[in-house]
Amino acid sequence: MKASLEARLTAALNELDAVKKELAALETAAQQANGTDPIPARWDGTVILPEHPNGDSDGQTIICCIxxxxxxxxxxxxxxxxxxxxxxxxxxxxxxxxxxxxxxISDVKVLASGTLTDRSEQTQRLARYRDSWPDAVLVQRKVTYGEWTDATEPS
Known part of the structure; x- marks a missing residue:
């Protein structure tokens, strides 16, 4: 019975620690929201254009971040x-x-996903891919962006 009580007490203390950490994070967020400190954010890779069904009704583009x-x-x-x-x-x-x-991952196959211009992200992907393809290597290419043209007209 003593062991059972100790286990329950340990679990309760662990839960209390987790709640304290969450409360501290929320207090920090509230201070940032009320103060002048910028909120650090990372782009999650999503952009919602005004014409999208979930887009902003005021015609604004939404850059989604975390x-x-x-x-x-x-x-x-x-x-x-x-x-x-x-x-x-x-x-x-x-x-x-x-x-x-x-x-x-082979002489002819290149896997391209995520943010292709983010070398750090691709290096992290490489580390994961090497579990399956030990000879995988990071490759790069130069791309040129041009003006957008109307795709409804044949070129």
Whole structure:
């Protein structure tokens, strides 16, 4: 019986510690939300355009992010057309070139997924892929971005 009580007490103390940690994270988030400290966030890879069925009715693009803290709460960056274009121009190289990364698993097969321009992300993928393909290597290519053209007209 004593062992059972000790086990229950240990479990209760562990649960209390977990609740304290969660409360501390929420207090930190509340301080950030009420203060002037920026909320660190990471893009989750999702962009919702205004024309999407779940898009913003005001015609804004939504960049979906996740708070880079203990809360991991969702954050939406809303951009109107002008701000979307301005941000896009800042993010791509002025000459329109970018480097994309992939994982070569054979002489001819390259796996490309995730954020192709994020070398760090692709290096992490490489480490996971080497469990299945020990000879996998990180590869890169230069790509050039051009103006968008109307795809409804044959070229």
């Amino acid at each position: 708070a880079d803290d203990d809360t991991k709460r969702p954050i939406g960056l809303f951009l109107d057309e002008d701000h979307r274009e301005a941000l896009g121009l800042l993010l791509v190289d002025r000459d329109g070139d970018a480097t994309e990364y992939g994982i070569r």
